[in-house]
Amino acid sequence: MELQLPFTLDQGFDALYGLVIDAYDTDAGVMTGHVDVTQNHLQPAGLVHGGVFASIAESMTSLGTWVVVSADGKSAQGLSNQTSFLRPILEGTIHATCRVRHRGRTTWVWEVEIADDQERLCALVRMTIAVR
Template identity: 40%
Template sequence: MSTDQLGPFAQFLGIDLDAADGDEVSAHWPVRSDLLQPYGILHGGVHCSVVESLASLGAALWLGDRGKVVGVSNATDFFRPVGDGVLRSVARPVHRGRTQQVWVVETRDEQDRLVARGQVRLQNLT
């Protein structure tokens, strides 16, 4: 599956799509040393970026030719520090309406432990 749909920033982060449609987006991505904060753990902004990227893709695929989507809020909680390895993120819709969508993205480590969970509200621009 092509990461072109995610854009150059997501490609820089190393997001590798596993599957993507209007009902679910899944991807895996490496924790790299250049993405760590000074304490040696993955920067929270990277988590937020992955959450926004996957939720936006799923929302856009669902909306299709009816318009475009843009994020209007992103709240991400961090549960477990990670300093290396490969993470897997899955985005699923909570609400898909005429004007807005809400998607939840869970990120898990290689031992299937929950690392972060984010929620994105997106505006449907039709």
Template identity: 35%
Template sequence: MSTQEHTTNAVPPERGLSQTLQMTIVEQSPDRVVMTMPVTAYHLQPWGYLHGGASIALAETAATLGAFLNCPPDMVAFGQEINANHLRPVREGMLTATATPLHVGRTSQVWDIQIRDEQNKLICASRCTLAVISSNPRDETNA
């Protein structure tokens, strides 16, 4: 499988949680992923502010896409750990996540993700560690 086929065979972001939270890919490359997500009633916690889980989902989605773009054709990336510092409350608007790699290794990757509001204010700083494993589910080296 070529790198082109590998990249185009990724699960489309229009499915699953990405679709539910209305995430959109703006830019994607092995060195940078930019995604947006609106803040709607579905993204809020009971007190009317952005739910931290929604921003973490955006951060991990951007990091995972970037990590996948750095994987060899027979490998995939899975989130192992993510942390997030929620720095500013948000009630509405469009968020932009920018993910950049801090480490791209053979078996793991670490990505920095910054989420900003429409005024370009940093609302969340996140770091995600991803495992790089075989895309063949029968490969016992994954155990």
């Protein structure tokens, strides 16, 4: 499957928080995307909720894996999500860069960097995706 980029997820959970896939190089295993911050993304203290960061990583890496493995009739779904929060994002845009670190027969492992508009690293995510 090939994505028409930018690709806006216009249904389901991803549509609720506004995930947009900006680029995906399947050969290099690198995907980028973003979410524009709104009041709906903030927790009571005014910071983007950590679940938004984790959701971005899970959705992008599941989609990135599925785009490749679906040609063989396989599916992809999140198996493990380990997110480390380094600094808050209060406004602007959340930028995500995902890199495949392992492409196995039954699992893929990705590293995801979440950054703010000033290109400061705000979260690191290690995602393991199950291939079935």
